[in-house]
Amino acid sequence: MQEKLMEIGTAFRLPGTFSAWEELKVGNINKTYKVTYARENGLEKAYIFQRVNTFVFKNPEQVMENIERVTQHLREWRPGRVTLHYHHTRDGKNFVWDGDHIWRVFNFIPSAAFTESRDETLVRNAGYAFGEFQDALSSFDAALLHETIPDFHHTLKRYQALEKAVAENPVGRVQEVEDELKWLMQAKDEACLLCDLMEKGDLPLRVTHNDTKVNNVLFDKKDKRALVVIDLDTVMPGLAANDFGDAVRSIVNTAAEDETDLEKVSCDLHLFRCFAEGFLEPTANSFTQKEMDTFGISCFALTVELAVRFLTDYLQGDPYFYCAYPGHNLVRTRCQIALARDMQCKMDEMNRIIAECAAAYHK
Ligand code: GN1
Ligand code: MG
Numbered sequence: 001m002q003e004k005l006m007e008i009g010t011a012f013r014l015p016g017t018f019s020a021w022e023e024l025k026v027g028n029i030n031k032t033y034k035v036t037y038a039r040e041n042g043l044e045k046a047y048i049f050q051r052v053n054t055f056v057f058k059n060p061e062q063v064m065e066n067i068e069r070v071t072q073h074l075r076e077w078r079p080g081r082v083t084l085h086y087h088h089t090r091d092g093k094n095f096v097w098d099g100d101h102i103w104r105v106f107n108f109i110p111s112a113a114f115t116e117s118r119d120e121t122l123v124r125n126a127g128y129a130f131g132e133f134q135d136a137l138s139s140f141d142a143a144l145l146h147e148t149i150p151d152f153h154h155t156l157k158r159y160q161a162l163e164k165a166v167a168e169n170p171v172g173r174v175q176e177v178e179d180e181l182k183w184l185m186q187a188k189d190e191a192c193l194l195c196d197l198m199e200k201g202d203l204p205l206r207v208t209h210n211d212t213k214v215n216n217v218l219f220d221k222k223d224k225r226a227l228v229v230i231d232l233d234t235v236m237p238g239l240a241a242n243d244f245g246d247a248v249r250s251i252v253n254t255a256a257e258d259e260t261d262l263e264k265v266s267c268d269l270h271l272f273r274c275f276a277e278g279f280l281e282p283t284a285n286s287f288t289q290k291e292m293d294t295f296g297i298s299c300f301a302l303t304v305e306l307a308v309r310f311l312t313d314y315l316q317g318d319p320y321f322y323c324a325y326p327g328h329n330l331v332r333t334r335c336q337i338a339l340a341r342d343m344q345c346k347m348d349e350m351n352r353i354i355a356e357c358a359a360a361y362h363k
Helices: 001-013 062-077 120-137 156-167 174-191 193-200 238-251 268-282 289-293 295-315 328-361
Strands: 017-024 031-038 044-052 102-108 207-210 218-221 226-229 236-240
Touching: 001 017, 001 031, 001 044, 001 102, 017 044, 062 120, 102 218, 102 295, 120 207, 120 218, 120 238, 120 268, 156 174, 156 193, 156 236, 156 295, 174 193, 174 295, 193 238, 193 295, 207 238, 218 289, 238 268, 238 295, 268 328, 289 295, 295 328
Parallel strands: none
Antiparallel strands: 017 031, 031 044, 044 102, 207 236, 218 226
């Protein structure tokens, strides 16, 4: 791996001598490495090298074009703020193709990141960061964006892909997952409510992040302030509710996304309130009432949708999500189902909390 990383560093003309590297085990799609160079002045400088998964991102040029435009917009929106800065090769490209894979390099931002957190300040700050991201992109022209993964949060189409995988049963795993399928099929109408409203044109299309996991926010190590929202691969037109729901799914789960002890999985309502406060503080005045009315159900929808996606991948032999062990996608499916079931029981309270937070920040 070191040789490969050195070759990539050379393509990007990084100054200094390659001195260290480590893999950062974050994310289920791309491979990420922290690479350090020693400069002539004696100081060390670190970069993030990422190998883009081209099975998932079929058109990486378009992904990079989107990122270029969005980061430029963010820099103009709040000059002086930390943003992702991608490096360019000699011929002005922001990625290289090494014959097998696409690689990109961006600045390493000294910070802390979390895959789980019970810290209410962090959760509130994560909410604020994703809310502010929405706010920043409300002045960005959506027509400038490529749809890098079409129908990414189209829950109904995700169900259709699952139904196809069940019918084809390519690796013979359907018999094992009857209980999960049964639960997901009875939840279908409720989970697709949000997507039905989108299809009817009842909700505005905005420019959204679409992958609002807690580890996609970097925090200041000392004061827990959110520094920057990262992982801009899926910034596309979408519903504000997608970002809200996906974030809640990831941030207020009391267990990891692949917890095997389902007793530990639940939606923590106190953290939910913290997140909703953070998210709505910068946005409550720009979202429509109709949009905010969908925020509760969006948490259920996005959780079920991800269960559907994990299960589809499992039935297809795991081609999409990185699996650390056999059956990982099934474990993830069960965990998301457990979380969605808990949200169902708490939906009235979740809606009440959203309404209170929206009222508190509405001027
Ligand atoms: C993937 O790569 P990562 O971890 O940011 C996936 C998300 C899922 C998430 C679940 C492009 O995100 O949609 O919610 O896994 N990204 C893509 O952990 O499919
Ligand atoms: Mg991602």
